[in-house]
Each structure stands twice: as structure tokens, then as C-alpha cells.
Amino acid sequence: xxxxxxxxxxxxxxxxxxxxxxxxxxxxxxxxxxxxxxxxxxxxxxxxxxxxxxxxxxxxxxxxxxxxxxxxxxxxxxxxxxxxxxxxxxxxxxxxxxxxxxxxxxxxxxxxxxxxxxxxxxxxxxxxxxxxxxxxxxxxxxxxxxxxxxxxxxxxxxxxxxxxxxxxxxxxxxxxxxxxxxxxxxxxxxxxxxxxxxxxxxxxxxxxxxxxxxxxxxxxxxxxxxxxxxxxxxxxxxx
Ligand code: FAD
Ligand code: ZN
Numbered sequence: 001x002x003x004x005x006x007x008x009x010x011x012x013x014x015x016x017x018x019x020x021x022x023x024x025x026x027x028x029x030x031x032x033x034x035x036x037x038x039x040x041x042x043x044x045x046x047x048x049x050x051x052x053x054x055x056x057x058x059x060x061x062x063x064x065x066x067x068x069x070x071x072x073x074x075x076x077x078x079x080x081x082x083x084x085x086x087x088x089x090x091x092x093x094x095x096x097x098x099x100x101x102x103x104x105x106x107x108x109x110x111x112x113x114x115x116x117x118x119x120x121x122x123x124x125x126x127x128x129x130x131x132x133x134x135x136x137x138x139x140x141x142x143x144x145x146x147x148x149x150x151x152x153x154x155x156x157x158x159x160x161x162x163x164x165x166x167x168x169x170x171x172x173x174x175x176x177x178x179x180x181x182x183x184x185x186x187x188x189x190x191x192x193x194x195x196x197x198x199x200x201x202x203x204x205x206x207x208x209x210x211x212x213x214x215x216x217x218x219x220x221x222x223x224x225x226x227x228x229x230x231x232x233x234x235x236x237x238x239x
């Protein structure tokens with residue numbers, strides 16, 4: 001696995017950044033911009049799904065299926081979206097996001113931590129875009145997930161500081177927060193998960209420290225294609 005990723009050359013690689021922040025001047029906005037800049041310098045092709053600007057629909061509803069339902073008597077979103085994926089009857093905004101994912105070698109999720117998780121608009125992206133048949137199809141999940149040839153990385157900011165997110169800290173080990181997102185969603189769909197990029201409590205840090213957070217991220221991206229994915233198993237989270 002290591003060798004395979006080490007051989008990946010940057011030019012021509014495709015990166016999708018799924019970005020969820022309302023304010024372009026936020027630190028999340030800056031982290032997104034710096035990633036676009038750095039990856040473009042490497043001649044990667046970068047696409048950004050700016051979810052708030054797109055007014056991305058986060059609700060998984062009947063409207064996601066174009067035309068007749070398989071069972072109009074009793075609506076089942078999972079069953080209907082799976083069937084619609086197979087028949088090419090998913091609504092266009094989902095299809096467009098799925099195309100971007102399909103083309104990407106690496107998907108970066110950039111967001112502020114909301115309630116130990118991602119903002120609702122990004123969770124809605126997960127709910128609606130990672131359809132059964134497209135991203136997973138039991139037993140094609142985890143290492144056999146349908147997006148298994150892709151890398152994913154969570155890049156997020158927090159309100160709490162690093163000490164609060166340590167094992168003895170008030171919020172508990174940050175690995176517990178990562179478990180549902182990295183293992184429950186990304187790995188479930190087959191993604192190889194790269195180590196998360198976490199900027200702890202930028203609002204309470206100095207300007208200098210925030211600049212450092214941005215530089216560290218840009219620096220890491222320079223060698224991102226050489227990174228080995230984490231060993232995304234329960235032990236990684238709950239050791
Ligand atoms: P911002 O306030 O936008 O940015 C911080 C500072 O960086 C600003 O002063 C900005 O001007 C500055 N900045 C921007 N660009 C640059 C630059 N290029 N150079 C230098 N400085 C720059 N936190 C938790 O820890 N756990 C939770 O469960 C949690 N739940 C939340 C739930 C909700 C609903 C909300 C609203 C917040 C929650 N938070 C939680 C807090 C949240 O995670 C943080 O407020 C957020 O991560 C901060 O990131 P930001 O990009 O919004 O910061
Ligand atoms: Zn895992």
C-alpha cells in the first residue's frame with residue numbers, strides 16, 4: 001500500500017475539496033485557499049465544492065429521486081436512492097458531486113468542528129452523495145468499499161484546545177471524535193484515510209500562531225502524495 005502511494009506523482013492528480021464555512025475570511029476559508037494554491041502549484045487539478053455558496057441541499061428526501069419511486073406506498077431513502085443510482089435517476093446535484101468524487105484521487109474535507117462532528121451541510125453531503133451502489137454496497141465496504149482507490153483527509157478547526165482533546169482532557173481524546181467520521185463514513189466507503197489536519201482553537205490563538213497553522217498545512221501538502229494512510233482500525237482510535 002505504501003509503495004503504491006509513494007509512486008503517485010503530483011502533476012495530473014485530482015483533488016476535490018469539500019468545504020463548509022459561511023465566511024471566506026474565516027480560518028477555514030484561508031485553509032481552503034492555501035490548499036488550492038499549494039496543490040495548483042504542484043499541477044494537481046483542484047475542484048472545490050463550496051457547500052454554503054452552492055446552497056447545497058443537506059436533506060435526504062424523496063426529491064433526490066427523479067421520477068417514479070420503486071415503492072411509493074412506503075418511502076425508504078436507502079432503498080430508493082440505491083435503486084435510483086442504478087437507474088440513473090438521482091437528482092442532478094447529487095450526480096454532479098458523485099462525478100467529482102469519482103474523478104478525484106484525494107478528497108479533502110475542510111470544516112469547523114460542530115458538536116464533535118461536521119456541520120450539518122457537510123453531513124448532508126455525506127448522506128446524499130455517498131449513495132449505496134456508488135460508495136458502498138455490502139459486503140463491499142471498509143477495505144472493499146467502492147471508493148477504495150481514493151484518499152481522504154479531514155482538515156478541521158476546533159473551539160477547544162489540544163489539552164481539552166487529550167485522553168485526560170474534558171473533551172476526551174480527539175481520536176474518539178475522529179472515529180465516526182473517519183471510520184464510520186470514509187473508511188466504510190473504502191477511502192484510505194490520511195492523518196487529519198487539526199487546527200486547535202484558532203480563535204483563541206495569536207495571529208502569529210494562526211499564520212503558523214496555515215504554513216504547516218501548506219508545508220504538509222507539498223509531500224502529501226508520499227504519505228502513508230493511517231491504519232484505520234478500532235485500535236487506532238481506542239488504544
Ligand atoms: P474564525 O473565527 O473564522 O477564525 C479564527 C481567526 O482566524 C479569525 O480572527 C480570523 O480572522 C483569523 N484568520 C482567518 N484567516 C487568517 C489568516 N490567513 N491568517 C491569520 N488569521 C486568520 N468546537 C469544539 O471544539 N467542539 C465542538 O463540538 C464545537 N461545536 C460547535 C458547534 C457550533 C454550532 C458552532 C457554531 C461552533 C462549535 N465549535 C465547537 C467551535 C468551532 O469549531 C470553532 O468556532 C471553529 O472551528 C473556528 O474556526 P473558524 O474558521 O470558524 O474560525
Ligand atoms: Zn477505519
